[in-house]
Amino acid sequence: MTLPRYRDPAAPVPDRVRDLLGRMTLTEKVGQVNQRMYGWHAYERAAGGHRLTEAFRAEVAAFGGMGALYGLQRADAWSGVGFADGLDAVDGAAMAARVQRHVRETTRLGIPVLLVEEMPHGHQALDGTVLPVNLSVGATWDPELYAQAAAAAGAELRSRGAHVALVSALDLVRDPRWGRAEECFGEDPYLAARLTEALVEGAREAGVGVVLKHFAGQGATVGGRNSAATELGARELHEIHLVAARAGVAAGASGVMAAYNEFDGLPCVASRYLLTEVLRERWGFDGLVMADGGAIDRLVRLTDDPVTAGALALDAGCDLSLWDACFPRLAEAVERGLLSEEALDTAVARVLTAKFRLGLFDEDPPGPDPDGAGARDAAPGRDRGPDAPEVPSVAARAWDAGDVGERIARASITLLAHDGAVLPLSPSAGRIAVIGPNADSVEQQIGDYTAPQRPGSGVTVLQGVRAAVAPGTEVVHARGCELVGDDRGGLPEAVAAAAGASVAVLVLGGSSARSRTTAFDDNGAAVAGSGAAPGMTCGEGVDLADVSLPAGQRALLDAVAATGTPVVVVLVQGRPHALPDLRDRAGAVLSAWYPGPRGGRAVADVLFGVHEPRGRLPVSVPRSSAQLPVFHNGKDHRYRGYVDESHQPRHAFGHGLAYTDVEYGTPRLSASRVAADAPDLTCRVAVRNTGDRAAVETVQLYLRRLSGGSSWPRVRELRGFVRLSLAPGERAEAVFAVGRDTLSSLDRDLAWVVEPGTVALGTGPASDRTLEARLDITAPSR
Structure with missing residues (x-):
């Protein structure tokens, strides 16, 4: 019997998607862009283990399949899942297999389910390894180490049958009053970009796709207020808040999550500018855009109608919902002429493409389920090819x-x-x-x-x-x-x-x-105030x-x-x-x-x-809340300061001491003048450990524009860092390759280019302790 084209693992992914899409009904298409069920509602404890719920079976039957299932293995105070009723590593793998088996065997086309899990700092599941939070990762200034952590956490997630990890990586700590500061890599776009790349590359090594959240600008809400308004111009958005997203997309992220906050009057999930013009057309991204939990439902306040709200989000560029009531009604939107079926097909094609790329259609089918209730089946296998990395054992x-x-x-x-x-x-x-x-x-x-x-x-x-x-x-x-x-x-x-x-x-x-006594919003955020979040001083909400x-x-x-x-x-x-x-x-x-x-x-x-202190601040430490914001890379208007308090931080971005003394020389450039179209040179700085203990020194490179450029310059901008291990008395050189990425800035069209003018390249142990060398950038030579 000849297999359908979409079942042929040798066929190109676009051909498989096209063939499968052509076989689908409108209802089946709508099912593929939906992720409305909480995963912990898909199973229940039964004699000898766990079984699928009738609610899950009904959801699959209603749409002839299921696009994605969120949080099958999530356990925490909000979900109410614990050791008494939840899934440990073995049970989780078995239940993932049972979910896939049911969908493959009971639906007309047998399209596998994309199993999506939270991996904020390790897989958020029972017996999942908990890593330090992202702000701690930022303090390492060590992308290589974080890539190893992402690969290890991804291997855990993949061994339990899941395919996609949701990870906060794109938000920046522009105001530490915001409770989600711990989920950020820091306040700086360059540092966040390097760690986002490491996250994507490490997870991909484990065979896991990453959806990066939150897109975009969520860390810039006014007053540090969660999910509130942002007052960002397009230049600030691109210079600061889109840098990590652009790096993550280039590294191969499977998707991005549209944030709750608004940009220019529209919530991100309804922003065609962000989700289509920037992400798709300018960056060439062909992965998934997922809504944040319930974000599409919030659009009903604009549209007065859930059907219109769903059409608005999909037309803006959102492909996959999360817990909402609007996307399940997209068939109605097509029938009412609010949305073309071609637009729906585009979103469905992206969901299917993600499933093919992650190998869901080519996984070995789960084995038989003899009792249908609680047998600890093996996790679904995957034909990963001879050169693919092995997923470690549990x-x-x-x-x-x-x-x-x-x-x-x-x-x-x-x-x-x-x-x-x-x-x-x-x-x-x-x-x-x-x-x-x-x-x-x-x-x-x-x-x-x-x-x-x-x-x-x-x-x-x-x-x-x-x-x-x-x-x-x-x-x-x-x-x-x-x-x-x-x-x-x-x-x-x-x-x-x-x-x-x-x-x-x-x-x-x-x-x-x-805790179980914490009050939660409908999206899982803690509700602060009036004792609703007892003992919490940080966290979402x-x-x-x-x-x-x-x-x-x-x-x-x-x-x-x-x-x-x-x-x-x-x-x-x-x-x-x-x-x-x-x-x-x-x-x-x-x-x-x-x-x-x-x-x-x-x-x-x-x-x-036993180990030397080597952390460096990924954020500026304020003296008081009254001086906020206090990040290192604000616009350089030469502000003289408050009358009653310094406007400088208590400890600057990049700061961190050792148990020894380290001495820096002045940076030396291989050229003092370069053309804008050929800006390659090197920057070297000598660093010497003058103490009697070993040191691990993070040498930082900053750019400061002195003249020229398309917009008002910033005080400084991080553009590189190198880690040196120095024995007592040892001298070493940190060497930076300085090229287009180091010297570029946004022009009037918001494109990254090298602009003529004069800059200072500074090196040192922190943003407030640098020595500089001047560099003249001349107009293009041609």
Whole structure:
């Protein structure tokens, strides 16, 4: 029997898509652009395991198939899924196989389902490895390390039968009051672009497609207010907020997710300018555009009609819905003349193309399901070809992902301030006091959007310190205060612990830990205020007007410092909290961001000098909320500052100290003048470790336009970074290739070009500590 063309794995993907599309009814087409079911509603616990629900079977039958199923294995407080009723790694693989089997066997065309999972910092599923949050990844300034983490997390996801990972990568921390700051790689577009590339490349190595979110500008909402308005011009959008998306698309991302926020009066999911003109026509992107959860339904406020709202989003360039009630009615939109069937075909073709590219049609069909309820079937196999990378076994990938997560945690820990004496700690310190609301909580160091953890898993900072000390060294603990509020009842115990210690490690910061008592919006965001998100100080929906540390934590710091015991402050946080000058109260200050389950061991390794501090700030740390925004690459209008407070950050973007001293020379350019059409040269800078300990130094390259260009220049722009490992006394050179990408800027037509003028190329250890060399860029030679 001759197979249909779409079933022929040797046929080109466009031919297979065309053949399949030509066989589909209008109802089947609408089914392929829908992703309205929560995955945890597709199964239920039954005798001996789990089984498909009648709701899932009805959804498949209603549309003759299913485009995508979101979050089959998602587990968290919002979904209500936990160990009692959810899917572990083996059950998850079996249920994924059961979903595919049902759809293939009960529908006319047997089109497989795209299984879509959240991978915010590891697969958000039971027993999924939790990685440090993206802000922690940003602090590593290490794309190679992150690519390994993305590959390990992707292998976990793929081993459980899923195909697509949803990952926040495109948002920037332009205002740290925004609760989703932890999901960003930082405030800078260049750094975010390099890490986005690493994410896409690592996941692709594991055979997983990535949908990048959120497109676009969501990190620029006014006042740091979640899902609120943005006031972006087109130039700011392209210069800052589209850079990472452009890099991710070029690296091979499978899709982007249209954000909730608006641009120029229209929500992104309805913006033809963003989704078609920029993404498709200018960048040549041929992947998927997915709506954020319920975003299409929000358009009903504009259209007064869900059918028209669905047509508006699809016509703008959205291909795949998420949890909405509008896209299921697209057949009605076609019948009413609100949408052409050709436009619908275009979206369907993109969904089918993604399925063919990811190999769904060529996976080995799942085996028989003898009892239909709970047998632990093998995960669906895949003919990946002789040169494709192997997907690790469940046991192997769990170890690999956890190990690379711990390496990220260590690499991200940033030494913000140091008196040169208190660190590193001695394992034989006599007595160490570990104090604070974040000292002994795995839950508070793993960030938002994490699945429930097995009891006893992970390593807290207190546990990490206890494991690191020598026999005979006593480690005492006191909580001191609550995470939020101004409760001071624990201060006497904390003071007593610190007073008799050689050093006090004070673990402060925030928490994004959700609980069953947290109130949630219909899209899963925590509802802040009035105690609806108890204990949360960060996370989606948890925006702060004041990013200072809570009053109780500040009082604890003052009380412990007043004992005279040397103090080391460790900030476990998901956003940069505003910091006062702590030199009179703390000998050292470190930021650990949310370092993941094993973060306590990583913190201890740096505290005791087992590993040198090498993190660099991916964000600027403000002095107070009153001075926000405070990012490093604003427009250069030579502002003189406030009367009552400095407008400069407490710690600048790129800042990070070591336990040694590193000396920088002046950058040397291979040419002082280049033509705009032939701008290739090199920039070299000598770096020397003048101390007696090893250092891992991140040498940064910034561009500053002095004259020329199509628009007003920025204060500085990150354009490169190189990591050097330096032994005590060692001297090395950081070498930067300077070409079009380094020197380009947006012209009047919003195209990236090298424009004539004079620029300064600066190198140094942070954005506020650079030495510069001038470069003249002349008009094209021809």
